[in-house]
Amino acid sequence: MSYYVSLSGLQNAQTDLSVIGNNISNADTTGFKKSDAQFANLVAASAYSNPKDIIGIGSTVSEINQNFSQGPIQQTGSALDLAISGDGFFAVKSTATGQMSYTRNGNFSLDSTAAASSGKSYVIDATGNRLQVLPAGGTSTTLGDAVVPTTDTGGASFSGVTVAANGNVSAAYADGTSTVIGTVALAAFNSPEGLQQTGSADYIATGLSGAAIYGTPANGQYGGLLSGALEASNVDLSSEMVNLITAQQYFQANAKAIDTNTTVSEAIINLHS
Structure with missing residues:
Protein backbone atom coordinates (compact mmCIF):
# COMPACT_ATOMS: atom_id res chain seq x y z
CA MET A 1 0.00 0.00 0.00
CA GLN A 70 -5.31 40.74 -15.80
CA GLY A 71 -1.90 40.65 -17.47
CA PRO A 72 0.35 43.70 -17.88
CA ILE A 73 -0.56 46.10 -20.71
CA GLN A 74 2.29 46.81 -23.13
CA GLN A 75 2.21 49.73 -25.57
CA THR A 76 2.99 48.90 -29.21
CA GLY A 77 1.72 51.87 -31.21
CA SER A 78 0.00 49.70 -33.84
CA ALA A 79 -3.65 50.68 -34.30
CA LEU A 80 -4.81 47.07 -34.67
CA ASP A 81 -3.04 45.88 -31.54
CA LEU A 82 -5.90 45.75 -29.03
CA ALA A 83 -5.92 45.06 -25.31
CA ILE A 84 -8.85 44.53 -22.94
CA SER A 85 -8.57 46.23 -19.56
CA GLY A 86 -11.00 44.24 -17.45
CA ASP A 87 -13.28 41.34 -18.32
CA GLY A 88 -14.15 39.92 -21.71
CA PHE A 89 -12.66 38.14 -24.71
CA PHE A 90 -12.25 38.98 -28.38
CA ALA A 91 -14.38 36.78 -30.65
CA VAL A 92 -12.66 35.38 -33.75
CA LYS A 93 -14.03 33.04 -36.40
CA SER A 94 -12.19 30.40 -38.41
CA THR A 95 -12.61 30.74 -42.18
CA ALA A 96 -11.98 27.02 -42.63
CA THR A 97 -14.44 25.56 -40.10
CA GLY A 98 -16.65 28.44 -39.00
CA GLN A 99 -15.63 27.65 -35.41
CA MET A 100 -15.94 30.61 -33.03
CA SER A 101 -13.00 31.06 -30.66
CA TYR A 102 -12.31 33.51 -27.86
CA THR A 103 -9.01 35.11 -26.93
CA ARG A 104 -7.29 37.83 -24.95
CA ASN A 105 -4.59 38.07 -27.63
CA GLY A 106 -5.44 41.26 -29.53
CA ASN A 107 -2.59 41.12 -32.06
CA PHE A 108 -4.64 41.79 -35.21
CA SER A 109 -3.74 42.89 -38.72
CA LEU A 110 -5.32 43.38 -42.16
CA ASP A 111 -5.54 40.45 -44.57
CA SER A 112 -3.73 41.86 -47.60
CA THR A 113 -4.27 38.66 -49.62
CA ALA A 114 -8.04 39.08 -49.52
CA ALA A 115 -7.69 42.76 -50.46
CA ALA A 116 -5.89 41.91 -53.69
CA SER A 117 -8.54 39.45 -54.83
CA SER A 118 -11.83 40.87 -53.51
CA GLY A 119 -11.34 44.61 -53.02
CA LYS A 120 -11.81 44.34 -49.27
CA SER A 121 -9.65 43.42 -46.30
CA TYR A 122 -10.54 41.44 -43.20
CA VAL A 123 -9.16 42.12 -39.73
CA ILE A 124 -7.50 38.83 -38.77
CA ASP A 125 -5.37 37.33 -36.01
CA ALA A 126 -2.02 35.58 -36.45
CA THR A 127 -3.67 32.30 -37.51
CA GLY A 128 -6.06 33.87 -40.04
CA ASN A 129 -9.20 33.88 -37.88
CA ARG A 130 -11.41 36.90 -38.54
CA LEU A 131 -12.21 39.40 -35.80
CA GLN A 132 -15.94 39.64 -35.11
CA VAL A 133 -17.76 42.95 -34.77
CA LEU A 134 -21.27 44.16 -33.97
CA PRO A 135 -23.12 46.61 -36.25
CA ALA A 136 -21.98 50.13 -35.42
CA GLY A 137 -24.49 52.26 -33.52
CA GLY A 138 -27.15 49.55 -33.54
CA THR A 139 -28.72 47.30 -30.95
CA SER A 140 -28.30 44.07 -32.92
CA THR A 141 -26.19 41.33 -31.34
CA THR A 142 -25.57 39.61 -34.68
CA LEU A 143 -21.85 39.16 -35.23
CA GLY A 144 -20.07 39.71 -38.52
CA ASP A 145 -16.53 39.81 -39.88
CA ALA A 146 -14.62 43.08 -39.57
CA VAL A 147 -14.45 44.03 -43.25
CA VAL A 148 -12.51 47.07 -44.53
CA PRO A 149 -13.26 48.15 -48.15
CA THR A 150 -10.08 49.07 -50.03
CA THR A 151 -11.85 52.07 -51.62
CA ASP A 152 -14.70 54.28 -50.48
CA THR A 153 -17.85 55.14 -52.43
CA GLY A 154 -15.98 57.96 -54.17
CA GLY A 155 -13.20 55.66 -55.34
CA ALA A 156 -10.58 57.00 -52.90
CA SER A 157 -8.07 54.40 -51.73
CA PHE A 158 -7.83 53.10 -48.20
CA SER A 159 -5.27 54.91 -46.03
CA GLY A 160 -5.59 53.51 -42.51
CA VAL A 161 -7.74 52.12 -39.74
CA THR A 162 -8.35 53.24 -36.16
CA VAL A 163 -10.13 51.66 -33.20
CA ALA A 164 -11.79 53.92 -30.64
CA ALA A 165 -12.12 53.26 -26.91
CA ASN A 166 -15.80 52.38 -27.43
CA GLY A 167 -14.79 49.68 -29.92
CA ASN A 168 -15.76 51.49 -33.13
CA VAL A 169 -13.51 50.42 -36.00
CA SER A 170 -13.09 53.26 -38.54
CA ALA A 171 -11.56 53.03 -42.00
CA ALA A 172 -9.98 56.23 -43.38
CA TYR A 173 -9.47 57.05 -47.06
CA ALA A 174 -7.19 59.27 -49.12
CA ASP A 175 -9.91 61.88 -49.77
CA GLY A 176 -10.21 62.56 -46.02
CA THR A 177 -13.41 60.60 -45.46
CA SER A 178 -13.84 57.83 -42.94
CA THR A 179 -16.50 55.26 -42.17
CA VAL A 180 -17.25 53.10 -39.14
CA ILE A 181 -17.31 49.45 -40.25
CA GLY A 182 -18.49 48.02 -36.91
CA THR A 183 -17.89 47.82 -33.17
CA VAL A 184 -15.49 45.27 -31.69
CA ALA A 185 -17.54 42.53 -30.02
CA LEU A 186 -16.47 41.32 -26.59
CA ALA A 187 -17.63 38.00 -25.17
CA ALA A 188 -18.37 37.19 -21.53
CA PHE A 189 -19.13 33.84 -19.91
CA ASN A 190 -20.94 32.76 -16.77
CA SER A 191 -17.95 30.58 -15.88
CA PRO A 192 -14.84 31.44 -17.92
CA GLU A 193 -12.87 28.80 -15.98
CA GLY A 194 -14.86 26.24 -17.99
CA LEU A 195 -13.47 27.41 -21.34
CA GLN A 196 -11.41 24.84 -23.24
CA GLN A 197 -7.93 25.76 -24.43
CA THR A 198 -7.23 25.10 -28.12
CA GLY A 199 -3.78 26.69 -28.48
CA SER A 200 -2.54 30.08 -29.71
CA ALA A 201 -4.11 31.61 -26.55
CA ASP A 202 -7.54 30.71 -27.96
CA TYR A 203 -10.48 29.11 -26.16
CA ILE A 204 -13.80 27.58 -27.17
CA ALA A 205 -17.02 27.54 -25.19
CA THR A 206 -18.12 24.36 -23.39
CA GLY A 207 -21.07 23.25 -21.32
CA LEU A 208 -19.11 24.24 -18.22
CA SER A 209 -18.41 27.79 -19.41
CA GLY A 210 -21.86 28.42 -20.82
CA ALA A 211 -22.58 30.20 -24.09
CA ALA A 212 -20.92 33.49 -24.97
CA ILE A 213 -22.77 36.69 -24.08
CA TYR A 214 -21.78 39.49 -26.45
CA GLY A 215 -21.49 43.19 -25.77
CA THR A 216 -19.38 46.26 -26.45
CA PRO A 217 -16.27 47.59 -24.64
CA ALA A 218 -16.63 49.60 -21.42
CA ASN A 219 -20.30 48.69 -21.21
CA GLY A 220 -21.68 46.81 -18.19
CA GLN A 221 -19.60 43.73 -17.42
CA TYR A 222 -17.21 44.29 -20.32
CA GLY A 223 -13.77 45.82 -19.87
CA GLY A 224 -12.34 48.83 -21.62
CA LEU A 225 -10.55 48.64 -24.96
CA LEU A 226 -7.09 50.04 -25.61
CA SER A 227 -5.77 50.49 -29.13
CA GLY A 228 -2.03 50.41 -29.75
CA ALA A 229 -1.42 48.01 -26.87
CA LEU A 230 -1.34 44.28 -26.09
CA GLU A 231 -2.00 42.32 -22.91
CA ALA A 232 1.05 40.31 -21.92
CA SER A 233 0.98 36.91 -20.22
CA ASN A 234 -0.13 36.98 -16.57
Whole structure:
Protein backbone atom coordinates (compact mmCIF):
# COMPACT_ATOMS: atom_id res chain seq x y z
CA MET A 1 0.00 0.00 0.00
CA SER A 2 2.77 2.45 0.89
CA TYR A 3 4.22 2.08 -2.61
CA TYR A 4 0.94 3.18 -4.21
CA VAL A 5 0.61 6.13 -1.82
CA SER A 6 4.06 7.41 -2.76
CA LEU A 7 3.50 6.59 -6.44
CA SER A 8 0.36 8.77 -6.49
CA GLY A 9 2.46 11.56 -4.99
CA LEU A 10 5.08 11.12 -7.74
CA GLN A 11 2.44 11.26 -10.46
CA ASN A 12 0.89 14.39 -8.97
CA ALA A 13 4.28 16.03 -8.62
CA GLN A 14 4.92 15.29 -12.31
CA THR A 15 1.58 16.89 -13.22
CA ASP A 16 2.43 19.94 -11.11
CA LEU A 17 5.84 20.24 -12.78
CA SER A 18 4.21 19.99 -16.22
CA VAL A 19 1.71 22.76 -15.42
CA ILE A 20 4.43 25.02 -14.01
CA GLY A 21 6.69 24.28 -16.99
CA ASN A 22 3.89 25.21 -19.39
CA ASN A 23 3.35 28.49 -17.52
CA ILE A 24 7.05 29.36 -17.67
CA SER A 25 7.33 28.46 -21.37
CA ASN A 26 4.46 30.87 -22.14
CA ALA A 27 5.70 33.78 -20.04
CA ASP A 28 6.14 35.80 -23.26
CA THR A 29 2.98 34.59 -25.04
CA THR A 30 0.59 37.49 -25.65
CA GLY A 31 -2.76 37.00 -23.91
CA PHE A 32 -1.68 33.75 -22.20
CA LYS A 33 -3.37 32.85 -18.90
CA LYS A 34 -1.51 30.70 -16.40
CA SER A 35 -2.86 27.48 -14.86
CA ASP A 36 -2.74 26.08 -11.34
CA ALA A 37 -2.92 22.39 -10.44
CA GLN A 38 -5.13 21.52 -7.47
CA PHE A 39 -4.90 18.25 -5.52
CA ALA A 40 -7.13 16.24 -3.21
CA ASN A 41 -6.37 13.49 -0.70
CA LEU A 42 -7.69 9.92 -0.95
CA VAL A 43 -8.83 7.87 2.05
CA ALA A 44 -9.85 4.24 2.63
CA ALA A 45 -13.10 4.36 4.57
CA SER A 46 -16.75 3.38 4.54
CA ALA A 47 -19.84 4.30 6.52
CA TYR A 48 -18.93 1.60 9.04
CA SER A 49 -15.30 2.64 9.50
CA ASN A 50 -14.03 3.87 12.83
CA PRO A 51 -13.00 7.50 12.19
CA LYS A 52 -9.93 6.91 14.37
CA ASP A 53 -8.74 4.09 12.12
CA ILE A 54 -9.06 5.86 8.77
CA ILE A 55 -5.77 6.30 6.92
CA GLY A 56 -4.87 8.12 3.73
CA ILE A 57 -4.16 6.16 0.56
CA GLY A 58 -2.54 8.90 -1.48
CA SER A 59 -3.59 11.93 -3.49
CA THR A 60 -5.04 12.78 -6.86
CA VAL A 61 -5.32 15.75 -9.21
CA SER A 62 -8.71 17.33 -8.51
CA GLU A 63 -8.57 20.00 -11.24
CA ILE A 64 -6.30 22.27 -13.26
CA ASN A 65 -7.66 25.80 -13.05
CA GLN A 66 -7.16 28.65 -15.49
CA ASN A 67 -6.26 31.96 -13.86
CA PHE A 68 -7.85 34.80 -15.84
CA SER A 69 -6.35 37.65 -13.84
CA GLN A 70 -5.31 40.74 -15.80
CA GLY A 71 -1.90 40.65 -17.47
CA PRO A 72 0.35 43.70 -17.88
CA ILE A 73 -0.56 46.10 -20.71
CA GLN A 74 2.29 46.81 -23.13
CA GLN A 75 2.21 49.73 -25.57
CA THR A 76 2.99 48.90 -29.21
CA GLY A 77 1.72 51.87 -31.21
CA SER A 78 0.00 49.70 -33.84
CA ALA A 79 -3.65 50.68 -34.30
CA LEU A 80 -4.81 47.07 -34.67
CA ASP A 81 -3.04 45.88 -31.54
CA LEU A 82 -5.90 45.75 -29.03
CA ALA A 83 -5.92 45.06 -25.31
CA ILE A 84 -8.85 44.53 -22.94
CA SER A 85 -8.57 46.23 -19.56
CA GLY A 86 -11.00 44.24 -17.45
CA ASP A 87 -13.28 41.34 -18.32
CA GLY A 88 -14.15 39.92 -21.71
CA PHE A 89 -12.66 38.14 -24.71
CA PHE A 90 -12.25 38.98 -28.38
CA ALA A 91 -14.38 36.78 -30.65
CA VAL A 92 -12.66 35.38 -33.75
CA LYS A 93 -14.03 33.04 -36.40
CA SER A 94 -12.19 30.40 -38.41
CA THR A 95 -12.61 30.74 -42.18
CA ALA A 96 -11.98 27.02 -42.63
CA THR A 97 -14.44 25.56 -40.10
CA GLY A 98 -16.65 28.44 -39.00
CA GLN A 99 -15.63 27.65 -35.41
CA MET A 100 -15.94 30.61 -33.03
CA SER A 101 -13.00 31.06 -30.66
CA TYR A 102 -12.31 33.51 -27.86
CA THR A 103 -9.01 35.11 -26.93
CA ARG A 104 -7.29 37.83 -24.95
CA ASN A 105 -4.59 38.07 -27.63
CA GLY A 106 -5.44 41.26 -29.53
CA ASN A 107 -2.59 41.12 -32.06
CA PHE A 108 -4.64 41.79 -35.21
CA SER A 109 -3.74 42.89 -38.72
CA LEU A 110 -5.32 43.38 -42.16
CA ASP A 111 -5.54 40.45 -44.57
CA SER A 112 -3.73 41.86 -47.60
CA THR A 113 -4.27 38.66 -49.62
CA ALA A 114 -8.04 39.08 -49.52
CA ALA A 115 -7.69 42.76 -50.46
CA ALA A 116 -5.89 41.91 -53.69
CA SER A 117 -8.54 39.45 -54.83
CA SER A 118 -11.83 40.87 -53.51
CA GLY A 119 -11.34 44.61 -53.02
CA LYS A 120 -11.81 44.34 -49.27
CA SER A 121 -9.65 43.42 -46.30
CA TYR A 122 -10.54 41.44 -43.20
CA VAL A 123 -9.16 42.12 -39.73
CA ILE A 124 -7.50 38.83 -38.77
CA ASP A 125 -5.37 37.33 -36.01
CA ALA A 126 -2.02 35.58 -36.45
CA THR A 127 -3.67 32.30 -37.51
CA GLY A 128 -6.06 33.87 -40.04
CA ASN A 129 -9.20 33.88 -37.88
CA ARG A 130 -11.41 36.90 -38.54
CA LEU A 131 -12.21 39.40 -35.80
CA GLN A 132 -15.94 39.64 -35.11
CA VAL A 133 -17.76 42.95 -34.77
CA LEU A 134 -21.27 44.16 -33.97
CA PRO A 135 -23.12 46.61 -36.25
CA ALA A 136 -21.98 50.13 -35.42
CA GLY A 137 -24.49 52.26 -33.52
CA GLY A 138 -27.15 49.55 -33.54
CA THR A 139 -28.72 47.30 -30.95
CA SER A 140 -28.30 44.07 -32.92
CA THR A 141 -26.19 41.33 -31.34
CA THR A 142 -25.57 39.61 -34.68
CA LEU A 143 -21.85 39.16 -35.23
CA GLY A 144 -20.07 39.71 -38.52
CA ASP A 145 -16.53 39.81 -39.88
CA ALA A 146 -14.62 43.08 -39.57
CA VAL A 147 -14.45 44.03 -43.25
CA VAL A 148 -12.51 47.07 -44.53
CA PRO A 149 -13.26 48.15 -48.15
CA THR A 150 -10.08 49.07 -50.03
CA THR A 151 -11.85 52.07 -51.62
CA ASP A 152 -14.70 54.28 -50.48
CA THR A 153 -17.85 55.14 -52.43
CA GLY A 154 -15.98 57.96 -54.17
CA GLY A 155 -13.20 55.66 -55.34
CA ALA A 156 -10.58 57.00 -52.90
CA SER A 157 -8.07 54.40 -51.73
CA PHE A 158 -7.83 53.10 -48.20
CA SER A 159 -5.27 54.91 -46.03
CA GLY A 160 -5.59 53.51 -42.51
CA VAL A 161 -7.74 52.12 -39.74
CA THR A 162 -8.35 53.24 -36.16
CA VAL A 163 -10.13 51.66 -33.20
CA ALA A 164 -11.79 53.92 -30.64
CA ALA A 165 -12.12 53.26 -26.91
CA ASN A 166 -15.80 52.38 -27.43
CA GLY A 167 -14.79 49.68 -29.92
CA ASN A 168 -15.76 51.49 -33.13
CA VAL A 169 -13.51 50.42 -36.00
CA SER A 170 -13.09 53.26 -38.54
CA ALA A 171 -11.56 53.03 -42.00
CA ALA A 172 -9.98 56.23 -43.38
CA TYR A 173 -9.47 57.05 -47.06
CA ALA A 174 -7.19 59.27 -49.12
CA ASP A 175 -9.91 61.88 -49.77
CA GLY A 176 -10.21 62.56 -46.02
CA THR A 177 -13.41 60.60 -45.46
CA SER A 178 -13.84 57.83 -42.94
CA THR A 179 -16.50 55.26 -42.17
CA VAL A 180 -17.25 53.10 -39.14
CA ILE A 181 -17.31 49.45 -40.25
CA GLY A 182 -18.49 48.02 -36.91
CA THR A 183 -17.89 47.82 -33.17
CA VAL A 184 -15.49 45.27 -31.69
CA ALA A 185 -17.54 42.53 -30.02
CA LEU A 186 -16.47 41.32 -26.59
CA ALA A 187 -17.63 38.00 -25.17
CA ALA A 188 -18.37 37.19 -21.53
CA PHE A 189 -19.13 33.84 -19.91
CA ASN A 190 -20.94 32.76 -16.77
CA SER A 191 -17.95 30.58 -15.88
CA PRO A 192 -14.84 31.44 -17.92
CA GLU A 193 -12.87 28.80 -15.98
CA GLY A 194 -14.86 26.24 -17.99
CA LEU A 195 -13.47 27.41 -21.34
CA GLN A 196 -11.41 24.84 -23.24
CA GLN A 197 -7.93 25.76 -24.43
CA THR A 198 -7.23 25.10 -28.12
CA GLY A 199 -3.78 26.69 -28.48
CA SER A 200 -2.54 30.08 -29.71
CA ALA A 201 -4.11 31.61 -26.55
CA ASP A 202 -7.54 30.71 -27.96
CA TYR A 203 -10.48 29.11 -26.16
CA ILE A 204 -13.80 27.58 -27.17
CA ALA A 205 -17.02 27.54 -25.19
CA THR A 206 -18.12 24.36 -23.39
CA GLY A 207 -21.07 23.25 -21.32
CA LEU A 208 -19.11 24.24 -18.22
CA SER A 209 -18.41 27.79 -19.41
CA GLY A 210 -21.86 28.42 -20.82
CA ALA A 211 -22.58 30.20 -24.09
CA ALA A 212 -20.92 33.49 -24.97
CA ILE A 213 -22.77 36.69 -24.08
CA TYR A 214 -21.78 39.49 -26.45
CA GLY A 215 -21.49 43.19 -25.77
CA THR A 216 -19.38 46.26 -26.45
CA PRO A 217 -16.27 47.59 -24.64
CA ALA A 218 -16.63 49.60 -21.42
CA ASN A 219 -20.30 48.69 -21.21
CA GLY A 220 -21.68 46.81 -18.19
CA GLN A 221 -19.60 43.73 -17.42
CA TYR A 222 -17.21 44.29 -20.32
CA GLY A 223 -13.77 45.82 -19.87
CA GLY A 224 -12.34 48.83 -21.62
CA LEU A 225 -10.55 48.64 -24.96
CA LEU A 226 -7.09 50.04 -25.61
CA SER A 227 -5.77 50.49 -29.13
CA GLY A 228 -2.03 50.41 -29.75
CA ALA A 229 -1.42 48.01 -26.87
CA LEU A 230 -1.34 44.28 -26.09
CA GLU A 231 -2.00 42.32 -22.91
CA ALA A 232 1.05 40.31 -21.92
CA SER A 233 0.98 36.91 -20.22
CA ASN A 234 -0.13 36.98 -16.57
CA VAL A 235 2.65 34.56 -15.61
CA ASP A 236 4.79 35.85 -12.72
CA LEU A 237 8.17 34.21 -13.21
CA SER A 238 9.25 34.81 -9.59
CA SER A 239 6.20 32.96 -8.26
CA GLU A 240 6.56 30.19 -10.83
CA MET A 241 10.20 29.61 -9.84
CA VAL A 242 9.16 29.26 -6.19
CA ASN A 243 6.40 26.84 -7.23
CA LEU A 244 8.93 24.92 -9.32
CA ILE A 245 11.27 24.44 -6.36
CA THR A 246 8.35 23.32 -4.18
CA ALA A 247 7.18 20.82 -6.81
CA GLN A 248 10.72 19.45 -7.18
CA GLN A 249 10.97 18.92 -3.42
CA TYR A 250 7.55 17.25 -3.47
CA PHE A 251 8.76 14.90 -6.19
CA GLN A 252 12.04 14.12 -4.40
CA ALA A 253 10.25 13.44 -1.08
CA ASN A 254 7.92 10.89 -2.69
CA ALA A 255 10.82 9.27 -4.53
CA LYS A 256 12.69 9.03 -1.22
CA ALA A 257 9.62 7.42 0.41
CA ILE A 258 9.55 4.75 -2.30
CA ASP A 259 13.28 4.15 -1.83
CA THR A 260 12.78 3.78 1.93
CA ASN A 261 9.89 1.35 1.41
CA THR A 262 12.10 -0.72 -0.86
CA THR A 263 14.87 -0.84 1.73
CA VAL A 264 12.45 -1.90 4.46
CA SER A 265 10.89 -4.58 2.25
CA GLU A 266 14.31 -6.00 1.37
CA ALA A 267 15.24 -6.11 5.06
CA ILE A 268 12.04 -8.01 5.90
CA ILE A 269 12.62 -10.49 3.08
CA ASN A 270 16.19 -11.08 4.25
CA LEU A 271 14.96 -11.76 7.81
CA HIS A 272 12.59 -14.47 6.53
CA SER A 273 15.28 -16.03 4.39
